[in-house]
Amino acid sequence: MKMVYRIIKMVVLTAGAVISVYPLLFMLTTALQPSTLLFEYPPKLLPSQLTGANFAEAWTSQNFSIYMGNSVMVTAASFLLIFVLSSMLAFAYSRFRFAGKSLTFAMLMGALVIPGLTLVIPQFMLIRSLGLFDSYWGLITVYTASAIPFTTFLLKGFFDTITKEIDESVSIDCGGSFRLFLSVILPLSKPAFVPVTIFNALTIWEEFPWALTIINDPLKRTLPIALANFQGQYTTQWGIVFAGSLIALLPVILLFVFLQRYFIAGITAGAVKG
Structure with a gap:
């Protein structure tokens, strides 16, 4: 049997x-x-x-190499902001007691159920009023804000699994909350940052609707737009399209290969408590 x-x-x-x-x-x-x-x-x-002609053609046409550099820069900057803001927010929800904690956390989690496409118009109006239209910051701001709820939820779940006895030990050694956060919580939470890194990097890397909406300057566009430009109205050179897609996919695959041993552990640990 x-x-x-x-x-x-x-x-x-x-x-x-x-x-x-x-x-x-x-x-x-x-x-x-x-x-x-x-x-x-x-x-x-x-x-x-x-x-290998298709790969050479894909890299040199439609400003592909420029768009890829833009995607690398936007993804890196967005993830850095997401990491800093979400980790501090998750630490506050995990370790502190303050008025409105449950309500604000529920509101933060409520943002997870709102489809991103329904927010395109209000986000566009907000970004335009802030003077960030047709700029990298128009992308980075929205990508960061969109990823904070999920990232905070995942990190808080992991922070909750770290015993609070460590907090008392740090306090005895005359260490404050800032030292606890930097010296203890963050080093112990490395497995949680792996799924966060993969999910957020993949989401930002392949995002198309908002990048197409907010960016008009051809030299500021990101990689998904370059791939879309390879498809013609009447004819499409599929060899070049697939070659460009593979080039765009390579950084994501390499990221997952290097971090895969921590991936499942981070997901499991972060789901223990919420």
């Missing part, structure tokens, strides 16, 4: 892996094929001819 269960388990896992990997493999083979072979019939999973 155990053998049958293992066989079924392996079949299901193998099928799931194939379904997950096949789109990436199809993108890779398409990006490596010359344009003349893309629509040959019957289609071939392994192309008979390989070329």
Whole structure:
């Protein structure tokens, strides 16, 4: 019976892996094929001819390299602000007692259920009134504000699992809340920052509607817009589209590969308490 269960388990896992990997493999083979072979019939999973022309064309056309640099800068700046603000906010909710704590935390969590697209118009009006239209700060401000509720929720759940006896030890050593936060809570919470990093970086990296709405200057646009520009009104060079998509996907894959051993641990620990 155990053998049958293992066989079924392996079949299901193998099928799931194939379904997950096949789109990436199809993108890779398409990006490596010359344009003349893309629509040959019957289609071939392994192309008979390989070329890197599509990757070179994707990198040098449609300001792709500039857009990628913009995405790196916006993602890094947004995540830095998200990390600083959310970690301090989560620490306050986890360790302090103050008037309106439950109400304000409930309001913060309520922001998680609001679809982002429903806020585009009020966000646009707010950003324009602040003079941030068509600027990187117009992107960074909204990305930061949108990620704070979820990030705070996840970090607070992890901070709650850290025993409060440590707080008393720091107090005995004449350490205040700032020392407790920097020297104890943050170092112990490294596993929680891994899923936070991956989720927020991926969300900001691939965000399209707000970047398209707020940025008019072609040299300030981000990577998803560059990928959209590869698709023509009447014809689309799919080899270049997939090559650009793979280039855009590479930083995210590398980030996950380097942080994957902490990923599951951080998610599990952060979900213990909320």
